[in-house]
Amino acid sequence: MNVQPVTLAGSHVRLEPLSFSHLPDLTVSGRDPSLWQYMRYGLVTSEDKMRDLIAYLLDHQAKGTDLPFATIHLGSGRAVGMTRYLDIQPENRSLEVGGTWISPEFQRTAVNTEAKLLMFQHAFETLGCLRVQIKTDLRNIRSQRAIERLGAVREGVLRDHMILPDGTVRSSVYFSILAGEWPAVKARLLDLLQPRAG
Numbered sequence: 118m119n120v121q122p123v124t125l126a127g128s129h130v131r132l133e134p135l136s137f138s139h140l141p142d143l144t145v146s147g148r149d150p151s152l153w154q155y156m157r158y159g160l161v162t163s164e165d166k167m168r169d170l171i172a173y174l175l176d177h178q179a180k181g182t183d184l185p186f187a188t189i190h191l192g193s194g195r196a197v198g199m200t201r202y203l204d205i206q207p208e209n210r211s212l213e214v215g216g217t218w219i220s221p222e223f224q225r226t227a228v229n230t231e232a233k234l235l236m237f238q239h240a241f242e243t244l245g246c247l248r249v250q251i252k253t254d255l256r257n258i259r260s261q262r263a264i265e266r267l268g269a270v271r272e273g274v275l276r277d278h279m280i281l282p283d284g285t286v287r288s289s290v291y292f293s294i295l296a297g298e299w300p301a302v303k304a305r306l307l308d309l310l311q312p313r314a315g
Contacts, residue, residue, distance in 0.1 A: 130228050
C-alpha cells in the first residue's frame with residue numbers, strides 16, 4: 118500500500134494535494150467559527166492560523182502518517198475546504214478518512230458526498246485497503262448522521278479519547294467501511310449523486 122500525493126477528480130469536486138497556494142481560498146472558506154467547534158485544531162479563522170494548519174498537515178505528510186487534500190469546487194474553481202487520509206497503516210492495509218471541513222456555503226451539496234466517493238474509491242480500488250475508518254466527536258450528531266448516510270458502519274465509542282485545545286475532553290465515535298462492503302457503499306454514493314427530478 119503506497120500512499121502518495123494524487124489528484125482525485127469528479128464532476129463536482131477535485132481533491133488536490135494541499136499546498137500553501139490554497140491559503141487565500143481556505144482562509145476565506147474557513148472563517149466561520151462553527152466549522153471548528155468539534156475539530157482538534159481550535160479556531161482556524163485567520164490567515165496565520167490557516168497557514169499554521171497547512172504547515173502542520175504538510176509536516177505529517179512528510180512523516181508518512183497523513184495525506185491532506187484541498188477540496189476544490191469545480192463550479193467556482195475555489196478551495197472550499199480540506200480533507201485527508203490519516204492514521205495510514207500500510208502493514209494493516211488500512212487508513213482513516215477525516216479532518217474534513219467544508220465552507221458552510223457548500224455543505225449539504227454534492228461536494229462532501231463526491232469527495233468521500235473519490236477518497237474511498239482510491240483507498241479500496243487503487244491502494245487495496247481492507248478497512249477505511251472515520252471518526253467524529255460524540256457530541257457532533259450532524260457529523261454522525263452524515264457518516265451513516267455514506268453507508269459506514271458504526272463500531273463504537275472511544276471514551277475520553279482526546280483533549281481539545283479549549284480543554285474539552287472529547288469522546289470519539291468510530292465508523293468503518295470494509296473492502297467487502299465497498300461495492301454496496303459505492304453504489305449508494307453514486308445513487309446519492311444522481312440528479313433528482315422535481
